[in-house]
Amino acid sequence: xxxxxxxxxxxxxxxxxxxxxxxxxxxxxxxxxxxxxxxxxxxxxxxxxxxxxxxxxxxxxxxxxxxxxxxxxxxxxxxxxxxxxxxxxxxxxxxxxxxxxxxxxxxxxxxxxxx
Numbered sequence: 001x002x003x004x005x006x007x008x009x010x011x012x013x014x015x016x017x018x019x020x021x022x023x024x025x026x027x028x029x030x031x032x033x034x035x036x037x038x039x040x041x042x043x044x045x046x047x048x049x050x051x052x053x054x055x056x057x058x059x060x061x062x063x064x065x066x067x068x069x070x071x072x073x074x075x076x077x078x079x080x081x082x083x084x085x086x087x088x089x090x091x092x093x094x095x096x097x098x099x100x101x102x103x104x105x106x107x108x109x110x111x112x113x114x115x
Contacts, residue, residue: 001070003077008064010100014082015111016057017096054091055107058114060084086114 059082068079094107103111 001068001072001082002080003072003074004064004080005077006099007078008061008080008100011061011063013114014059014061014100015055015103016059016085016088017094018051018054018056018091019096020053051091053093053095055088055094055103055111056091057085057087058111059086088114 061080062083063081065073065079065081066077067073068081070079073079088111092107092110094103102108
């Protein structure tokens, strides 16, 4: 689950993208992806957390709620519900953009087995 300011009608695969700058929030949802995929690794250094400007995983966006029972749900936010987290290894270098975006064809081809 991730808190967002905007609702979306989109449902389907989403790329987890590591941005250009370090994440200022140590509890960010990108870390949750690896917690769910590798529970024993929580709290340990993971290469994905140091990745920059790369696709590091894929999830399925299942829903966007305003009343999630999750303890991470922020009041006044839309709660994007993710399923089927899958880390991408090796990472795929890719510049991101704000909001939902379509990856370049070369990146989409490399992700064919993930989505």
